[in-house]
Amino acid sequence: MRVFTSLLFVHACLAAITCTAQTRMSSPDGHMKLSVFQYTDGRLGYKLEQDATVVMDSSQLGISIKEKGDLLTGFTIKSIDSAFKDMTWATVWGEESEIRDLHKTLIVHARHSNSHVLLDIEFRLFNDGLGFRYIFPQQETLRNFTVTNELTTFHLTDNHTAWWIPGDYDTNEYYYTKSRLSNVDAQKASIKMAEIATRTVIDKSVVQAPLMLKTDNGLYIHIFEAALVNYPAMHLRIGEDNQTLTSQLVPDAVGNMAYLNAPCHTPWRTIIASKQATDILASRIILNLNEPCALTETDWIKPMKFVGVWWEMHVGVSSWEYSNDRNIQLQTTDWNALKPNGHHGATTENTKRYIDFAAANGIDAVLVEGWNVGWEDWFGNWKENVFDFVTPYPDFDVAAVEAYAKEKGVQMIMHHETSASVTNYERRLQEAMTFMQTHHYPAVKTGYVGRIIPRGEWHDGQWMVNHYVYVAQEMAKRHLMVDAHEPVRPTGLHRTYPNWLACEAARGNEFNAWSQGNPPEHETILPFTRLMGGPMDYTPGIFEIKMSAYGQQTGNQVHTTLAKQLALYVTMYSPLQMAADLPQNYEKHLDAFQFIKDVPVDWQKTLYLEAEPGEFITIARKQKNTQDWYLGAITNSDGRSTKIALNFLDPGKVYKATVYADAPDADWKKNPTAYVITEQMVRSNSVLDLKLAPGGGAAVSIKAVEEN
Ligand code: NOJ
Ligand code: CA
Numbered sequence: 001m002r003v004f005t006s007l008l009f010v011h012a013c014l015a016a017i018t019c020t021a022q023t024r025m026s027s028p029d030g031h032m033k034l035s036v037f038q039y040t041d042g043r044l045g046y047k048l049e050q051d052a053t054v055v056m057d058s059s060q061l062g063i064s065i066k067e068k069g070d071l072l073t074g075f076t077i078k079s080i081d082s083a084f085k086d087m088t089w090a091t092v093w094g095e096e097s098e099i100r101d102l103h104k105t106l107i108v109h110a111r112h113s114n115s116h117v118l119l120d121i122e123f124r125l126f127n128d129g130l131g132f133r134y135i136f137p138q139q140e141t142l143r144n145f146t147v148t149n150e151l152t153t154f155h156l157t158d159n160h161t162a163w164w165i166p167g168d169y170d171t172n173e174y175y176y177t178k179s180r181l182s183n184v185d186a187q188k189a190s191i192k193m194a195e196i197a198t199r200t201v202i203d204k205s206v207v208q209a210p211l212m213l214k215t216d217n218g219l220y221i222h223i224f225e226a227a228l229v230n231y232p233a234m235h236l237r238i239g240e241d242n243q244t245l246t247s248q249l250v251p252d253a254v255g256n257m258a259y260l261n262a263p264c265h266t267p268w269r270t271i272i273a274s275k276q277a278t279d280i281l282a283s284r285i286i287l288n289l290n291e292p293c294a295l296t297e298t299d300w301i302k303p304m305k306f307v308g309v310w311w312e313m314h315v316g317v318s319s320w321e322y323s324n325d326r327n328i329q330l331q332t333t334d335w336n337a338l339k340p341n342g343h344h345g346a347t348t349e350n351t352k353r354y355i356d357f358a359a360a361n362g363i364d365a366v367l368v369e370g371w372n373v374g375w376e377d378w379f380g381n382w383k384e385n386v387f388d389f390v391t392p393y394p395d396f397d398v399a400a401v402e403a404y405a406k407e408k409g410v411q412m413i414m415h416h417e418t419s420a421s422v423t424n425y426e427r428r429l430q431e432a433m434t435f436m437q438t439h440h441y442p443a444v445k446t447g448y449v450g451r452i453i454p455r456g457e458w459h460d461g462q463w464m465v466n467h468y469v470y471v472a473q474e475m476a477k478r479h480l481m482v483d484a485h486e487p488v489r490p491t492g493l494h495r496t497y498p499n500w501l502a503c504e505a506a507r508g509n510e511f512n513a514w515s516q517g518n519p520p521e522h523e524t525i526l527p528f529t530r531l532m533g534g535p536m537d538y539t540p541g542i543f544e545i546k547m548s549a550y551g552q553q554t555g556n557q558v559h560t561t562l563a564k565q566l567a568l569y570v571t572m573y574s575p576l577q578m579a580a581d582l583p584q585n586y587e588k589h590l591d592a593f594q595f596i597k598d599v600p601v602d603w604q605k606t607l608y609l610e611a612e613p614g615e616f617i618t619i620a621r622k623q624k625n626t627q628d629w630y631l632g633a634i635t636n637s638d639g640r641s642t643k644i645a646l647n648f649l650d651p652g653k654v655y656k657a658t659v660y661a662d663a664p665d666a667d668w669k670k671n672p673t674a675y676v677i678t679e680q681m682v683r684s685n686s687v688l689d690l691k692l693a694p695g696g697g698a699a700v701s702i703k704a705v706e707e708n
Pocket of ligand 1: 510
């Protein structure tokens with residue numbers, strides 16, 4: 001690692017009337033260029049170019065605080081520091097085992113003339129983009145303060161094409177719309193997806209970050225944030241010119257954005273840009289901007305695959321609740337006296353069935369939802385005292401399940417649905433974790449369905465952001481892993497807290513069970529948006545595609561072929577992957593299930609071979625500590641042929657490739673479960689010829705064979 005700091009300030013006055021002075025810095029490879037300048041009114045600004053292309057035109061920097069007003073105009077630059085860093089760090093798990101952090105730093109130390117507030121702005125310029133954040137150093141003028149607005153802009157060069165979801169403060173479970181920025185109507189989009197719109201205060205022109213953009217000249221631009229801690233999530237407001245985006249923070253219950261205490265800093269704002277869509281997926285800027293691992297020991301953290309008493313509830317075969325009596329009270333209801341409804345999913349017997357299936361197929365763990373009392377009246381009733389996380393239903397024998405899982409060598413995953421009653425969860429958290437440890441559950445899936453109780457906060461506000469981090473930290477202290485559903489979208493914090501394996505924080509596969517579902521292009525957009533901040537518990541692997549199999553008359557179905565469900569294990573990276581379907585559905589297709597058994601959840605390295613948001617993605621990954629590769633290719637509703645050169649294989653080796661492909665007549669709607677499995681021997685000079693059905697995909701295992 002080489003780091004040096006030097007003082008650098010080039011007073012190269014721009015002729016342009018907008019600026020008074022500027023500092024320029026280029027990325028380590030010289031292609032990305034950052035200009036930091038002042039407008040004539042003392043505002044600070046930045047501009048980002050890649051070679052001769054403007055990525056972000058002159059954009060302003062600023063923040064409003066209740067106690068001091070707008071920190072926007074009238075800044076004096078006191079000094080500027082710069083530094084260079086080149087180091088490689090090892091991941092605990094991930095898409096690759098090592099990540100290079102190569103960037104230059106520029107820190108502008110400024111003083112706001114009216115209020116005398118000291119504000120530093122730190123920029124880190126990488127070969128593939130930029131990160132910057134506001135830093136409030138320790139100062140007499142400012143101690144505790146309230147952020148009322150952030151004034152950062154992202155001034156695009158035109159009305160670009162965007163893949164966006166509405167700027168809902170409470171949920172990110174939307175599918176994406178592709179449109180010009182001028183055609184964004186977030187209100188309309190959220191109404192169209194009313195199955196999850198919890199509150200309807202969505203502004204027409206506010207969309208969520210991460211935002212994926214493409215210019216007419218084929219430049220891909222990605223805007224997001226990194227290391228979101230003690231601050232609200234940043235959404236983006238589209239200006240009337242359809243090309244200026246302004247940071248829109250998520251407010252708290254009384255309309256403030258954040259409560260801070262100097263010295264402190266905001267999260268990083270990130271801009272990634274490339275002419276190649278695959279470079280966006282390959283960018284490690286967000287992870288590099290996060291703090292190194294905060295845990296001293298990490299060998300207890302284990303990526304894993306799991307099955308669960310879960311999808312059967314989503315498709316309506318069984319229920320989370322034990323009885324039909326909705327008149328329950330956590331403290332006073334005599335659970336043993338309740339009449340069972342006859343289709344409770346989380347029974348000891350049913351759980352053992354999943355444990356047997358996991359044990360027989362080398363699946364690491366079993367999740368059980370609906371095991372604990374409270375589900376009769378858990379949602380929509382604003383009950384603070386909704387779950388206690390330690391009392392099982394009468395038909396779920398915790399000790400018997402624990403013993404059976406141990407005997408079979410299978411781990412159990414705990415479920416803490418909080419029903420968004422967050423203060424209740426915080427009060428009960430220590431007891432709930434002790435319960436997990438007593439019964440040897442190494443991981444928990446948390447959930448925050450509904451509006452936050454006590455009332456007023458939003459899922460993406462500072463208060464909740466702090467809650468999710470707190471839970472990950474507390475779990476880490478006890479060596480417990482976390483998979484958070486309905487949290488704010490991740491921003492790379494799994495580098496700092498690698499026990500935080502995955503989040504949902506987007507529209508998962510479950511929507512296909514009980515709603516209009518996820519359109520076929522959905523999984524080709526998620527890696528460019530939601531997954532840029534961290535792994536998703538998408539729950540792939542649904543083999544029974546049509547919900548009519550469960551007697552549903554809705555026409556609901558998974559909007560992919562079966563082969564595409566397999567490919568998702570490669571294209572949607574997560575260290576925690578569910579084999580989400582029911583054991584009986586896998587038993588009908590054990591040949592295809594072999595891919596799910598084989599596919600790893602931790603990788604040595606990853607190659608993004610081809611990609612276009614909304615169209616297709618092909619990714620190859622090398623398993624950690626082996627010579628084996630896995631490849632996933634997916635498409636949208638259009639069929640696709642692609643030839644994949646295997647020149648990434650070791651030239652000295654021979655491999656057996658098993659291709660799990662769509663059958664020639666497969667189609668996500670008309671014939672989703674038609675697949676063919678073929679085997680061939682391949683080398684580094686081989687080319688795979690893949691044919692993807694409409695809504696289809698291909699999954700390939702490429703295992704090195706011993707040569708005689
Ligand atoms: C929503 C989660 O995304 C889903 O996975 C879970 O089954 C339900 N909430 C119940 O907790
Ligand atoms: Ca969810």
